[in-house]
Amino acid sequence: xxxxPAAQPPERLRRLPSRLLTRTAAQxxxxxxxxxxxxxxxxxxxxxxxxxxxxxxxxxxxxxxxxDRSDVVAALDDxxxxxxxxxxxxxxxxxxxxxxxxxxxxxxLHELDAxxxxxxxxxxxxxxxxxxxxxxxxxxxxxxHHAEAE
Amino acid sequence: xxxxPAAQPPERLRRLPSRLLTRTAAQxxxxxxxxxxxxxxxxxxxxxxxxxxxxxxxxxxxxxxxxDRSDVVAALDDxxxxxxxxxxxxxxxxxxxxxxxxxxxxxxLHELDAxxxxxxxxxxxxxxxxxxxxxxxxxxxxxxHHAEAE
DNA sequence: GCCGACTGTTGGCAGCACCAACGAATTCGT
DNA sequence: ACGAATTCGTTGGTGCTGCCAACAGTCGGC
Numbered sequence: 001x002x003x004x005p006a007a008q009p010p011e012r013l014r015r016l017p018s019r020l021l022t023r024t025a026a027q028x029x030x031x032x033x034x035x036x037x038x039x040x041x042x043x044x045x046x047x048x049x050x051x052x053x054x055x056x057x058x059x060x061x062x063x064x065x066x067x068d069r070s071d072v073v074a075a076l077d078d079x080x081x082x083x084x085x086x087x088x089x090x091x092x093x094x095x096x097x098x099x100x101x102x103x104x105x106x107x108x109l110h111e112l113d114a115x116x117x118x119x120x121x122x123x124x125x126x127x128x129x130x131x132x133x134x135x136x137x138x139x140x141x142x143x144x145h146h147a148e149a150e
Numbered sequence: 151x152x153x154x155p156a157a158q159p160p161e162r163l164r165r166l167p168s169r170l171l172t173r174t175a176a177q178x179x180x181x182x183x184x185x186x187x188x189x190x191x192x193x194x195x196x197x198x199x200x201x202x203x204x205x206x207x208x209x210x211x212x213x214x215x216x217x218d219r220s221d222v223v224a225a226l227d228d229x230x231x232x233x234x235x236x237x238x239x240x241x242x243x244x245x246x247x248x249x250x251x252x253x254x255x256x257x258x259l260h261e262l263d264a265x266x267x268x269x270x271x272x273x274x275x276x277x278x279x280x281x282x283x284x285x286x287x288x289x290x291x292x293x294x295h296h297a298e299a300e
Numbered sequence: 301g302c303c304g305a306c307t308g309t310t311g312g313c314a315g316c317a318c319c320a321a322c323g324a325a326t327t328c329g330t
Numbered sequence: 331a332c333g334a335a336t337t338c339g340t341t342g343g344t345g346c347t348g349c350c351a352a353c354a355g356t357c358g359g360c
């Protein structure tokens with residue numbers, strides 16, 4: 001070993017809040033992905049939305065999850081293929097598909113809920129409960145500020 | 151207008167710290183990307199590393215920026231094509247390329263520094279300076295925790 | 301001198317976030 | 331009532347970021 005210079009990130013990057021934010025998000029996202037196993041975040045988001053909204057159109061689900069219509073299609077294709085969700089044309093508005101969670105879908109969602117909660121613990125384990133709350137609050141305010149501006 | 155149901159995200163997602171983190175990061179990242187204009191974050195990171203490390207190998211730059219060797223190659227290809235960086239074989243170790251910032255590169259970096267700083271202001275504008283410091287500290291601790299575990 | 305490790309390079313993949321266009325269906329404006 | 335504008339699902343792309351595998355050339359330790 002030739003006495004590595006420690007390879008510290010450049011000063012400008014180390015002090016850059018946006019970088020800290022995106023890199024930490026990437027680390028946590030990686031943990032989440034591992035926790036979700038065979039599912040993607042899109043799958044979990046849509047199942048959660050379907051469970052809470054009840055029968056809803058794809059557009060409604062997409063809007064609730066903040067995802068693009070085309071990505072909703074792809075994710076629902078996966079979920080229907082696994083029998084976790086049913087897509088049926090809405091008789092009241094034939095443009096729409098009514099999406100509902102199947103029994104298997106509900107079971108899968110509960111399972112994922114557990115896995116996701118477990119990951120939250122590990123992801124933010126360096127912080128006390130109070131600190132986690134502070135972090136969530138600060139992030140929520142930043143998030144909201146940028147979301148409000150459409 | 152037909153009284154939109156507000157399309158609030160599902161409860162489970164709204165309360166999910168990891169989601170808050172990743173979505174906020176995405177919002178901020180978008181601002182950064184706009185601020186960087188014709189450059190990517192990789193470009194800025196590498197130029198910053200090159201400026202602070204002085205003449206260095208691609209491997210050293212990549213390690214400093216936490217990016218993959220292959221991505222370093224691609225980004226440096228862009229930067230050399232724009233004349234912002236020079237790649238020369240290291241006579242002391244012919245495996246390596248010595249990378250240095252050109253005059254144009256330094257000027258471009260200064261310009262980007264300014265743009266990036268301006269973006270930080272806008273990105274975290276809902277927070278007071280104290281709160282920004284708290285946020286940075288919390289993120290840094292989470293970040294460090296996951297980084298230490300290799 | 302050999303073998304293992306490192307370097308740059310190529311080429312690939314996955315996830316997430318987008319965007320454009322299209323046909324079918326519905327709603328709005330008048 | 332009827333044409334225009336809008337909505338919905340779908341298809342098929344794009345870009346950025348973060349990876350990984352393989353390979354040839356080079357170097358270091360033994």
